[in-house]
Amino acid sequence: SQQGEEDPQALSIQEGENATMNCSYKTSINNLQWYRQNSGRGLVHLILIRSNEREKHSGRLRVTLDTSKKSSSLLITASRAADTASYFCATGDYKLSFGAGTTVTVRA
Amino acid sequence: GAGVSQSPRYKVAKRGQDVALRCDPISGHVSLFWYQQALGQGPEFLTYFQNEAQLDKSGLPSDRFFAERPEGSVSTLKIQRTQQEDSAVYLCASSLAEYNEQFFGPGTRLTVL
Numbered sequence: 149s150q151q152g153e154e155d156p157q158a159l160s161i162q163e164g165e166n167a168t169m170n171c172s173y174k175t176s177i178n179n180l181q182w183y184r185q186n187s188g189r190g191l192v193h194l195i196l197i198r199s200n201e202r203e204k205h206s207g208r209l210r211v212t213l214d215t216s217k218k219s220s221s222l223l224i225t226a227s228r229a230a231d232t233a234s235y236f237c238a239t240g241d242y243k244l245s246f247g248a249g250t251t252v253t254v255r256a
Numbered sequence: 257g258a259g260v261s262q263s264p265r266y267k268v269a270k271r272g273q274d275v276a277l278r279c280d281p282i283s284g285h286v287s288l289f290w291y292q293q294a295l296g297q298g299p300e301f302l303t304y305f306q307n308e309a310q311l312d313k314s315g316l317p318s319d320r321f322f323a324e325r326p327e328g329s330v331s332t333l334k335i336q337r338t339q340q341e342d343s344a345v346y347l348c349a350s351s352l353a354e355y356n357e358q359f360f361g362p363g364t365r366l367t368v369l
Contacts, residue, residue, distance in 0.1 A: 152298070181357075190260070190347060190360040191299070236298050242287065242354045243312060246298030 152180075152237045152247030160253045167224040169250040171237030172217075180213055180220050181238045185249070191236070194222075227254045258282070260361035262348050268367045269338045277333045277364045281350030288331050289358060290323055291347040299347055305331060306354065338368045 183191040197204045210223040238244040261280045291299035301315040307328035325331040349358040
């Protein structure tokens with residue numbers, strides 16, 4: 149069973165635009181992670197945000213966490229073609245529970 | 257190598273065959289995880305090792321699935337009498353310790369005909 153749910157399921161944007169995707173989860177968490185998966189490749193860890201943090205930045209990525217709403221968002225700024233991928237949120241301490249992902253397509 | 261490696265990358269099996277999927281974790285990583293990813297879905301947890309001990313196998317779908325890590329390094333996921341519903345990508349991940357960031361391998365895509 150999957151705890152997280154990403155929204156939207158798919159997103160198509162122009163290069164240079166920002167992309168925002170959301171994740172909702174059901175039970176209380178200690179942290180939430182975001183991963184990226186390119187076509188045919190493994191998952192790459194992007195960022196981890198702890199339950200006592202509200203916002204975290206890493207390069208062009210910005211993650212927010214609202215534990216009262218049990219939701220998180222991932223913002224990719226100034227998107228590039230290389231950002232085309234599926235993005236997953238994951239909760240859990242060791243036994244990660246992933247959502248179904250948001251597929252992002254960045255058009256040149 | 258620097259990352260987690262898995263072999264084979266692709267496996268086609270006839271229904272009823274047994275398969276063995278291998279995972280080489282990052283050297284020194286104590287924790288090792290297996291996940292199953294169906295097409296269009298996120299990965300789902302199968303099992304977890306700390307060194308050679310299998311501490312959690314709650315995600316294994318049936319007793320046809322068996323995993324081992326006898327020397328606390330390389331791990332093998334074995335599926336006996338494969339069924340069509342076993343078709344998926346099997347991902348292995350390792351981490352320095354139980355609650356650290358997990359590093360994933362490229363996966364093995366299993367197709368059962």
